[in-house]
Amino acid sequence: IAQYMATVARNRLRQKAVPTAKAVPRAAAKAPNKEAPKAKVDKRxxxxxxxxxxxxxxxxxxxxxxxxxxxxxxxxxxxxxxxxxxxxxxxxxxxxxxxxxxxxxxxxxxxxxxxxxASKLVAFRIANVPATIKSLDCAHTVDGEWISLEIYRKTRQFPIMVRLHGTCRLEAPYRNWEALFARDSVL
Known part of the structure; x- marks a missing residue:
């Protein structure tokens, strides 16, 4: 043990170099000076x-x-x-x-x-909506009316039309929907 302690004393306890994180001051978030870009009118x-x-x-x-x-x-x-x-x-x-x-x-x-x-409508794609929503009582099938009400609940705007987007298998658990809004209401 004495020989071991002499070796430790001579070599000292070596510790692995551990990188130390230095505190770097973060720049304060600047308020954007730019105005939101106006929607381009499609003249085609x-x-x-x-x-x-x-x-x-x-x-x-x-x-x-x-x-x-x-x-x-x-x-x-x-x-x-x-x-x-x-x-x-x-x-x-x-x-x-x-x-x-x-x-x-x-x-x-x-x-x-x-x-x-050009059309005066803007299309928004709503991806991966479950085909059915299960509650304690029963399973509700998600349709266009349910999607419209959910959009209104979030944005306070009703879409002009809601329809299935693309082709999907009937037994698929998720569906893609497309909601059409008037271009003026989206701005």
Missing amino acids: LFLRLEKEHPWRQLSPSGIRRQIRDGLQCSLSSACSIHRLRTSFAILTGSENIRERLLDAAPKLSDFNAKLEE
Whole structure:
């Protein structure tokens, strides 16, 4: 034991280096000076076509030619046409051209096409809502009305429409819902 104590005294008790945490002062949270960004107004026009419509195969320049021939209204070079999944989007450079296209839009019904403004609705997706809620008495099936009431309870706004989002199996325990609100009420 004496020899052991001599070794300990000579080498001293070695301790492992333990990192010490130093207190770092945190910066005080700054109040945001910026105003909330205003919602952008969608100025696009949408050319809606049926599923098997021959115009769906056309390029944007072909759509430009068909609109020019069908409406007897020339689209200026300031207009841009973009292909979407279900339609074409037309972005006009000036309000004058946009109004002229909307005024001439009923002529497109002869070609089974429809020109319309962007929707005034905003969609919110509500994911993973249980299909049923079990209480002590019974099990309640969650439907659109129940979702609407729950949204109103949280936000004090009723949605315009609530519907199932996507496809889901009937026996699935969770479902996805979509709630549509007026764009003005969301701001």
